Amino acid sequence: MKPLVVIPARGGSKGVPRKNIKELGGKPLIYYTIEAAREVFDDDVICVSTDDKEIKEVVEQTGLEVPFLRPEKFATDTAGTRGVLLHALKFYKEEMDYKADTIILLQPTSPFRTAQHINEALEKYHFGLDRVVSVKETDANPYFVLFEENEEGFLKKSKEGSFKRRQDCPKVWELNGAIYIINVNSLKNEEVSEFRRVKKYVMDEVSSIDIDSELDWKIACSIYYNIIISRNIDSK
Structure with missing residues (x-):
């Protein structure tokens, strides 16, 4: 395997402003x-x-070099992740003479x-x-608690099934x-949405926290101070 680890960190963030470098x-x-x-x-x-100079400076304080600033067209609210990854692959091939065969995408919102x-x-x-x-096992099971609105405006189950209890539903x-x-x-x-040969890796609920809103941030802070610190102390 010739990996390229990509950590995407756009400067703009509506849910939690400047979240990627917020402490x-x-x-x-x-x-x-x-x-x-x-x-x-390896680094x-x-x-x-x-795309953000301040994020670049904060990252480089760790000793990790940031090799480029992402072009603006890959840093808008509507820019897709695929374009960001293809840009990184092209840069490493042309500027670093490194042709990766596997991308490991790690979003900084999963601390x-x-x-x-x-x-x-x-x-x-x-x-x-x-x-x-x-992935994590979802609480919002489409066989039981998720509904869609039909053409008449009535709610119908997102996925049909005759299950009496949520515990009896297939895992989603x-x-x-x-x-x-x-x-x-x-x-x-092909587009990522067209991928069919996809396997899962299951993570627990705490490790799966993904920060996208102020509420997510507060939950992450609570987890850090009440769970993560305790785990670190217990492991010593």
């Missing part, structure tokens, strides 16, 4: 992802893709994803897949945004 537990949010990545990969294959999680997800990946994605998995291991050939040839 959680005394350090910028993005540091958690950088530290986890560095436990698994020369870890790419923080950002409790660890090196162990990354390694376990990597164990599930092989080149016969389009990607491996990290929700992407948690923490880890994506992507086959570069697949990425180049």
Whole structure:
């Protein structure tokens, strides 16, 4: 495997302004992802893709070089992740003479994803897949609690089933945004939404926290001070 780890960190954020470098537990949010990545990969294959000079400066305080500032067209609210990844791949091929065959996408909004999680997800990946994605079991089961509105304005179950209890429903998995291991050939040839050879890597609810809103931020702070610190103390 020739990996390229991409940590996307756009400067704009509507839910939590400047969240990628906002301090959680005394350090910028993005540091958690950088530290986890560095436990698994060498610095020369870890790419923080950002359009923001301040984020670049904060990241480089860790000693990790940020090789470029992402072009504006890949940093808008509507820019897709695929374009960001293809841009990073092209840069490393043309400027670094490094042709990656696997992307490991680690979003900085998942601070409790660890090196162990990354390694376990990597164990599930092989080149016969389009990607491996990290998931958690969802509480919002479409067989039981999710509904759609039909043409007459009435609610109907999102997925039909004659289950009397939620516990009897098939398990349904929700992407948690923490880890994506992507086959570069697949990425180049088709949209991510068209991938069919996809395997899951299951994570627990706490480790799956993904910060997208102020409420998510408050939950993450609570988890950090009430769970993560206790775990670290107990492990010593």
